Amino acid sequence: FHQGSLSIFPLILTNALNQAMDEELERDERVFLLGEEVAQYDGAYKVSRGLWKKYGDKRIIDTPITEMGFAGIAVGAAFAGLRPICEFMTWNFSMQAIDQVINSAAKTYYMSAGAQPVPIVFRGPNGSSAGVAAQHSQCFAAWYGHCPGLKVVSPWNSEDARGLLKAAIRDDNPVVFLENELMYGVPFDLSEEVMQKDFVVPIGKAKVERQGTHITLVSHSRCVGFCLDAATVLAKEGVECEVVNLRTIRPLDVDTIEASVMKTGHLVTVEGGWPQYGVGAEICARVMEGPAFNYLDAPAVRVTGVDIPMPYAKILEDHSVPQIKDIIFSVKKVLNM
Template sequence: MAAPRVFRPAARLLSSRLASTPLRPAFTQTACAPSILRARGYASESGTKEVTVRDALNEALAEELESNQKTFILGEEVAQYNGAYKVTRGLLDRFGPKRVIDTPITEAGFCGIAVGAALAGLHPICEFMTFNFAMQAIDQIINSAAKTHYMSGGIQPCNVTFRGPNGFAAGVAAQHSQDYSAWYGSIPGLKVVSPWSSEDAKGLLKAAIRDPNPVVVLENELMYGQAFPMSEASQKSDFVLPIGKAKIERPGKDLTIVSVSRCVGQSLTAAQELKSKYGVEAEVINLRSIKPLDVETIIASLKKTGRLMVVESGYPMYGVSSEIMALSMEYGFDYLTAPAARVTGAEVPTPYALGLENMSFPQEDTIVGQAAKVLRL
């Protein structure tokens, strides 16, 4: 008997990709490559400026450290090395070793210190070099940070921010490519956000640091060096995005594509191809927030388009896409004119080999092909 379809996302790509060149080139730059350290450009006449995701995060951290003396950063290589991905570049020189603290390679230890500091009234920012390493500290995040406010009867807040790269990067294989969106999104007491653009990165990180509850900020390593236009408003120190509110990145009327993190950009590229190839106007929703989830925006879009597709790089089983599709059945079934679909990572530990890795995660042609099936084109 054939395996269930949900277990075979990579198999559907095999025939079309064996002889093709990789769609995503090998990631060869180091964390401190010159391109990463390039200066920001000047603002345009409208005030818009191109800023990398890395610099947007750095700006958010600097502004929050400046405005709140209770805030500090700790983690591996965040201080003297300027961060493994240079997100904390320059902060040690500016704020000193009591506010930007290098820790030993002991995630359970320094995460526990961060949670304890939050329970004592400080506002720590705990950086994981990758969220794969946060597996060592998951007890601190869930049992200590997430549950204390409820278990104390609302008396004891825990203002702590956990941040770092999440999901796969390039050539880092199975133990360094896990996506924790669904893991942490399923835990009561945790808020979980995942930015795509530079404005997302700055606004969501600042909101996370100011939130009295523990917030997990799931960034993407492959996005750090990507530059996005930032409006004049988003460049100000008071710019904050609300947690729990999605953004419609591209309006449309024929198909709703819900996506998150790096897959938002891929979905926008796929939407443009759908327009040029089929004349389809796809609406692309950038979730921004995994939990709380902006169900209202998704259902409002589904009501308009009648068709739904979810794109994410996590596993298909029990994932973010599974939750969104279940909610669409619960709240938007009468609006659907076709079965909802999803494009996810493959049900397989992430391979090291580039070709196999490419087949294990959504690509633009995968999204276009699945959208064509939903639309019966």
């Protein structure tokens, strides 16, 4: 994966998430974490390593295997003025608790005419994993991005993870925080500024990870790295790709996307989710409906996961999610190369 420059602190993504939670738990006594195996076991992916020993049973809480139950407890705690972080061992298990996320968390501020905020973070690994088949490997960005009342964020690197999680915990709205299991162990270099306790990444603001003039690649989560790698290959052929890291799915930073498309005149969206009604489809619709449409020199193209449940066999799994070669092929198609 492509990594940033001008950096001094290498940090894997799990440690970035751990630091963010630790600092926010220390900063605000209303913050607490609950979920399956988050306390004594340090989390299924060790994201909460050391937090139970530091903060104790009242703030780092192991739950039974009942997502509907502990998600409901977390939402109720947010109603009461606390700031819960509700961990799903995987976002696939959030299907057991979707009524709490959509009907209880997302809609209450509106239904109470603004009287009842719901400051809660739902977080855990999202998207394709490795060798866990259809029921444990899918992207929920479009699922939750569809719902008014939720903020939905999808970090790619350690800076995103650290800054966005801190922003999410401080936000007075329910935030769906979509991590990626395959990125957990990937190190990224962070600047001294990013390591400051008060550093946050604003929710709703995308980041241009690479400047370019010929075509815009818009992506989120793990696929941002694929876009950057594809851009490196294409640069050797004289194609300069501008890579936009969405960071936030909802609210979508349409301004940054439009500005890039108006600069390059071409657009490819890249995501790990299914094609129908996906994040890329929404981006293409927004571009078509806005001023950037008049700047397009060719139709936009989407690179997505294949429209099937995730297979178990590795060779089929690899063919079911976007690869660098798929991005390169789509860029050349748009540019008529």
